[in-house]
Amino acid sequence: MMENKRKDPTNLSPKQGDELMKTLKTRFEAYMDRHEGLDWAAVQAKLEENPKKLWSLNEMERTGGEPDVVRYAESTGEFVFVDCAKQSPQGHRRLCYDEEAWESREANKPEGGALEMAEEMGINLLTESDYRELQKLGVFDTTTSSWLVTPAKIRDLG
Numbered sequence: 001m002m003e004n005k006r007k008d009p010t011n012l013s014p015k016q017g018d019e020l021m022k023t024l025k026t027r028f029e030a031y032m033d034r035h036e037g038l039d040w041a042a043v044q045a046k047l048e049e050n051p052k053k054l055w056s057l058n059e060m061e062r063t064g065g066e067p068d069v070v071r072y073a074e075s076t077g078e079f080v081f082v083d084c085a086k087q088s089p090q091g092h093r094r095l096c097y098d099e100e101a102w103e104s105r106e107a108n109k110p111e112g113g114a115l116e117m118a119e120e121m122g123i124n125l126l127t128e129s130d131y132r133e134l135q136k137l138g139v140f141d142t143t144t145s146s147w148l149v150t151p152a153k154i155r156d157l158g
Helices: 013-028 038-048 050-062 097-106 114-121 128-135
Strands: 067-073 078-083
Touching: 013 038, 013 050, 013 067, 013 128, 038 050, 038 078, 050 067, 050 078
Parallel strands: none
Antiparallel strands: 067 078
């Protein structure tokens, strides 16, 4: 059975938080076309209010991701971050979809499941529509594949 490695989502040191914020700001400024009309100061203020979100973004960075703001969700009042790495990061590969798929493997079991990894990181997999929106912002996944939420009726087909 896969082990749940969820960490305390408030354990970033001040130095880690500062370094992450600097990385996120640099990326934000380098790719303004991904989030036209958004202001970094507003993004930073929201992140500083929520250590759990900052921790999740740090987990994305730690595993090779490149989270960046892609929009502001009026309905939730939150900025939406997506992993904008050009290819799926090494730390996100060698995974199956979920624990059920992992359990069904008899040999050459992957390191874990994408759904469980996302849960441990406090993030969600992209839906198909989210992924299509991401593709409008740049060229991604040309040599790798990202895991997307797969509806149960599709999974039931095998």
